[in-house]
Amino acid sequence: MKKLRLGRTGLEVSELGFGASPLGSAYGAFAEQDGIDAVRTALELGISFFDVSPFYGSTGAESLLGKALRGIERSSYVLATKVGRYGDAEFDFTAERVERSVRESLDRLGTDHLDLVQCHDVEFGDLDQVAEQSLPALRSLQDAGLVRYVGITGYPLPALAYVAEKTPVDTVMSYCQYTLQDRRLAAWSGRFAEQGIGVINAAPLAMGALTGQGPPPWHPAPARVLQRCAEAAGLCRRRGGDLARLALQFSVTTGVVASTVVGAKHSDEVRRNVRWIGEPLDERLLREVEHVLAPVRDVGWSNGRPENRQPRMRL
Amino acid sequence: MNTAAETPDTAEGEGRAVIDAHVHFWDPRRLSYPWLAEAPALDRPHTAEDLVAALPEPVEVIFVEAGAAVHDGHEEIEWVRRAARAHRWIRGAVAHIPLEQPDLALPAIRRYGADPFIVGVRRNLQDEAAGFTADVHFRAGVQALGEAGLPFDACVRDHQLPELAQLAAACPQTTIVLDHMGKPRSAQAPGAAAWRTALARLAGRDNVVCKLSGLSTELPADTSPAHAVDVLHAALDAFGPARCLYGSDWPVMNLATDYSAWLDLVHDALATYPAADTCAVLRANAERTYRPGHIATSPGPTTPGPPRKESA
Numbered sequence: 190m191k192k193l194r195l196g197r198t199g200l201e202v203s204e205l206g207f208g209a210s211p212l213g214s215a216y217g218a219f220a221e222q223d224g225i226d227a228v229r230t231a232l233e234l235g236i237s238f239f240d241v242s243p244f245y246g247s248t249g250a251e252s253l254l255g256k257a258l259r260g261i262e263r264s265s266y267v268l269a270t271k272v273g274r275y276g277d278a279e280f281d282f283t284a285e286r287v288e289r290s291v292r293e294s295l296d297r298l299g300t301d302h303l304d305l306v307q308c309h310d311v312e313f314g315d316l317d318q319v320a321e322q323s324l325p326a327l328r329s330l331q332d333a334g335l336v337r338y339v340g341i342t343g344y345p346l347p348a349l350a351y352v353a354e355k356t357p358v359d360t361v362m363s364y365c366q367y368t369l370q371d372r373r374l375a376a377w378s379g380r381f382a383e384q385g386i387g388v389i390n391a392a393p394l395a396m397g398a399l400t401g402q403g404p405p406p407w408h409p410a411p412a413r414v415l416q417r418c419a420e421a422a423g424l425c426r427r428r429g430g431d432l433a434r435l436a437l438q439f440s441v442t443t444g445v446v447a448s449t450v451v452g453a454k455h456s457d458e459v460r461r462n463v464r465w466i467g468e469p470l471d472e473r474l475l476r477e478v479e480h481v482l483a484p485v486r487d488v489g490w491s492n493g494r495p496e497n498r499q500p501r502m503r504l
Numbered sequence: 505m506n507t508a509a510e511t512p513d514t515a516e517g518e519g520r521a522v523i524d525a526h527v528h529f530w531d532p533r534r535l536s537y538p539w540l541a542e543a544p545a546l547d548r549p550h551t552a553e554d555l556v557a558a559l560p561e562p563v564e565v566i567f568v569e570a571g572a573a574v575h576d577g578h579e580e581i582e583w584v585r586r587a588a589r590a591h592r593w594i595r596g597a598v599a600h601i602p603l604e605q606p607d608l609a610l611p612a613i614r615r616y617g618a619d620p621f622i623v624g625v626r627r628n629l630q631d632e633a634a635g636f637t638a639d640v641h642f643r644a645g646v647q648a649l650g651e652a653g654l655p656f657d658a659c660v661r662d663h664q665l666p667e668l669a670q671l672a673a674a675c676p677q678t679t680i681v682l683d684h685m686g687k688p689r690s691a692q693a694p695g696a697a698a699w700r701t702a703l704a705r706l707a708g709r710d711n712v713v714c715k716l717s718g719l720s721t722e723l724p725a726d727t728s729p730a731h732a733v734d735v736l737h738a739a740l741d742a743f744g745p746a747r748c749l750y751g752s753d754w755p756v757m758n759l760a761t762d763y764s765a766w767l768d769l770v771h772d773a774l775a776t777y778p779a780a781d782t783c784a785v786l787r788a789n790a791e792r793t794y795r796p797g798h799i800a801t802s803p804g805p806t807t808p809g810p811p812r813k814e815s816a
Binding site: 316347348350351354355373376377379380383497 | 521552553554556557558559560561562590591592593
């Protein structure tokens, strides 16, 4: 497992990161022990970057991850969590809540410091508040030694860039935008890198859309995108391949980010993911899949507050 | 393994960031912009950060003076210079100089000519009476810009294009950048044919280049994209893609369109030209015209990520 430097932070993260949102059951029910085994397996296979949030499973994912990491040498992994999002429609980016949130996360994760704390899904908040209150609050916690680095996460890249231009951040994480279907993060990663920002890509399988099984019912992508993804899955199946494998290999190995965070709730999935990124990318299948997905390349969806989307005015 | 890491994805567009050769920033809380009183929709701060929030992809920009009150001209530039230190993608500034006033203009031209952040000069002409550019002092100012290596941004309306052609002929050493294609009117409006004729005549002066910018706010709101592309083609045909520069005129553009729609429209207009021409219009021509030396250029979208390192 390769390790890469995360921007100008001193952190080194595994090219494959462990996304702990499934530990909060976002993708269906699971057995707690399976989650713990998944984390342990990840550590054994060299995955050293774990990303969680109090939002996942209403703090359940943090508690379970904390349980799974108990007894593991603290310096052997990089632990990232988030602040500001606590429910589907529950957001609080005030300095007071940020500080309390970090202390709660420390408790649940059973540690005295967090390597990275990120403002979670900033497009649902007031971006100026994130820049002027949440991030300074995190910097204070950094000064206090509770937090090593601070970042932001979200879907719309211009909103993330806006916050990063206003207030320095150490990392930016977005999702579903460096995949077989959507490469918009590639254009922004150079700009973030110039600012010394470490870039993290999550959801390389596009939250299930780029898998043989297909997406969960809540998937926000337009139907025509999901339709094309389903066609791509069928194509891979006919070729004896697997769209998820190709998708993961593409996102991890074509390299515009420091780490690609992929969710897992079972050790079998972790083993499979690690095996996949060690296998060669089928370039011919990649081209065929890109051809199928070309009509929906870079097509996403609107996320967050209307004022945080790109203005669409026409008089 | 990891073969693809050595060959970063090049399928969807080689190259570097677009240079937007025409953006404005202003903050009416800081400086006075008299014209904003007549444009209430724009009368609030529009900063570099605000531009970023409106971008479909990262761009580099040339700032163009935004009509600050006369006494604020110097402050305007210093404010943008500070912004450029924080936002390295602000590559340079086109500053205001009252070229018709030699006592002010000549020292300012000397100063700006030696200032790497200042890449050009504008003295807005669009509301001046006929014959303004024939003034001997004004012409001396435009000629002095050429001697100082500074292009002159000419913001004129379509009826002023013949006058601008005379200015270009009188100042052959000065590069003249026609802002907003000379503000053409609708194809249906009286005067549209005259714009095409005058533009072609102006393009005959090889010291003139043309900014593909500002069109959406000039054309009627119900203009079809196909017609807007047709107008862009008229400018591209007249000047050739080697002498056209992309610009957005953000945030004034917000009165009629948004950043993505305009950039898409320019891409549509360029679709019939070779890819090298697209790169020229969207970046290289701005580099050549303004020669912004301020900031190291940014890596483009296909730049490989951070150096990869094997774990122990």
